[in-house]
Amino acid sequence: MKNITFLLGVMLCGIITLQAQKNTQEAPFAKPKLVVGIVVDQMRYDYLTRYWDKYGDDGFKRMISEGFNCRNNHFNYVPTKTAAGHATVYTGATPKVHGIIGNDWYDKVEDRMVYCTEDATVESLGTDTDAGKMSPRRMIASTVTDQLKLATVSKGKVIGISIKDRGAILPAGHAADAAYWFHGKDEGHWISSTFYMDELPKWVTKFNKSDAAEKYKKVWNTLYDIDDYTESIADENNFEGAFEGEKAAVFPHDLPKLWDDNGGFDILKGVAYGNSLTVDFAEAAVAGEDLGKDNITDFLAVSFSSPDYVGHRYGVSAVETEDTYLRLDKDLGRFLSFLDQKVGKGEYTVFLTADHGAVEVPSYLESLNMPGGNFSTKELHDQLNTFLTEKFGSDKLVKNISNEQIFLDQALLKKINIASEDVETAIVNEIKNYKNVAEAYTGTAMRNGEFVHGVTHNLQMGYNFKRSGDVLYILDPSYIPSSSKTGTTHGSGYAYDTHSPLLFFGKGIKQGETLKRTEIPDIANTICALLGIAYPDGKTGEPISEVIE
Known part of the structure; x- marks a missing residue:
């Protein structure tokens, strides 16, 4: 009898031990309180390395030193345009599947050019203009943000933010709580559409009434002494476009003086301050929507559009481009510090990439006897x-x-x-x-x-x-379909347009790097694998296993 009792005791202890082990077994997924997706419009990979010595420790360098750097990351389709890039980052598929084949394209059924997010069935919120009549309806595949809404039965919040409408709408997906974009002109407000809601939330109205954009109506000068911008060509050259009212495309750029001739608040889109304004609004969104406040994962998709406007005007090697990235680095550091405080250090996950790269100004290449030109x-x-x-x-x-x-x-x-x-x-x-x-x-x-x-x-x-x-x-390489001799563009399948940064940082992310080729559709699928949720329905990319702890 004693032996039976002893054996029963041993078995019971074993069962209890196994149950304890089962209960403490780590889940095969991470649950960050907040995922932040960052897309920098027109960021070439070499902007990380070119300006490395001038970056601070809190922005790009922090993401790389504490996170994971995919150094050989590429777009795997043509055309490399803004809308297609944002859709691909978030759907984990290419235009072949998600249908966003450009910023605009010829529609065979409607027999006209259509814009990627135009939607006549919705109304503007925050403006009396048609600038808010937008939605993601032309994107025909689901996004990682859509999959998060499904996985959390809509309890996880999803917000998209960008100076450009397409940079906010396509990442936020179809089931988002909101997407907000900046309407300049004489308003300077963040707006949305009735696709998402019936009226703007109080925190958005408060932000708009605060004239937060007004404080950036100031002179844009270099962050440091202009002689220190040794990674750029001379400030005065023949390869850059000037604002209306400027005699030359050189620092300083007097925004108050240029204001009326350049669309009022629209001028902020095309200078480094547009990134700062975007961070201001993103921080207001985190606070206003209580993002990352509970154990149900939320998602904030932020696109920095101003580098694209700067690049199109000034080009890859301009002092203005360098200054834009040095200031963006500070804005990124500010935002990460804000998330540390509001969400908690180690409680959120971030990825950073681009929607395309850019070619050196072809006329600049020609001046160096290198191939390139206009078509x-x-x-x-x-x-x-x-x-x-x-x-x-x-x-x-x-x-x-x-x-x-x-x-x-x-x-x-x-x-x-x-x-x-x-x-x-x-x-x-x-x-x-x-x-050509x-x-x-x-x-x-x-x-x-x-x-x-x-x-x-x-x-x-x-x-x-x-x-x-x-x-x-x-x-041919470095030939662009334009007559302009100033500024850069993008859209090809060549390395200068396809090679983009891809950084992962935060909860569930390993520290390290890889030179193995990764591709833009891998991003959404990596985040889905990290969260343990279903992949987007059109998935063509694969999770990057090296990234996940």
Whole structure:
């Protein structure tokens, strides 16, 4: 009897021990109180290394020293445009799946150019203009933010913030609590649309009434002595565009004096202060919405749009660009310190990336005897029409050329009994001989073939069955479809447009780095894996296993 009692006691102790081990076993996911997604518009990877010695310890350097740095991170599709980039970061898929093939594109059904977030069915909030008539309805895949709403049965809050409407709306997703963007002109307010709510929350109205944007109506001068900006070319050069009313694109930029000629508050979008204003509003959102206050994960998507405006005006190697990133580094450090206090150090997770890179100003490259230049889409169109008239007897076959894609008039082709594939093939064989056209492919090839490497693969990952053109072409490296000799742009599949930063930081993130190639669609899937929630429905990327603890 004693032996039986002893054995029962041993078994009971074993059961209790196993149960205790079971109860203390670590969950295979992390539950940060807040996830913050940061997209820096037009940030090339080398902006991290180029200005490294001038960055402080609290911004980019803190994220890298305490977090994980993916040093060989790339976009894997064309075209590399703002809207497509934001959609890809958050859907974990490429334009082939999510449908955002550019900032705007030719819609074959509506027979017009459409904007990525335009929505005539909703109304503006915070302005009497149409600037708020926006929504994510043209994005046809779910986002990581949508998946968080589903996983928490909408208890987790999701907020999107950006100077640009598309930079706030697409990351926030379809099920978001709100997306807010900046409306300049003579208002200087953060606005939204009735897609999300019936009226602006009190904290937003209070922020707008505080004239928070007004304090940035001041001179923009360099943060440090201009002679210390040794990572940039001379401030006065021939490769930068000036504001209306300026004699030259040089520091200091007197914003009060330039105000009226440059759209009032709109001028803040195109200077470094736009990033500071974005952080101000993001902090107000964290406080106003009580983000990260409980154990249900919230999500704040923040896009810094001003670097893109600065880059388009001044270029990659401008003093203005360097100053913008040095100031952004300080703003980032300020925001991380704020999150430490409001949410708790180690209680939140952050990722930082970009929506695309940028090419050096082609005229600057030309001055160094390097390849690069301008390309005229109008000349291509005119030359192509001449060819099509000779070949098929009509100069009306091309309906639209945009985003380096050619759209044919399918109704006309059917009427005159010409097969689209025959015209597509003829165009490819024709324009491959045009100066500075590197490659061209038919839409038929994009639909029926499978390309696994190089720029052709990137084209296919950006090709959407219903929305993309009938012929796609690629320009030579560092050639841009513009006549402008100043400022930079983006959109290609070349490394200067695809190589972007990717930093992870905070709860559940390892400390380290990798030179293994990672891709933009991996980001959303990594965050989903971290949180233990379902992947976005169009997922094409994979989680980056090295990042997660």
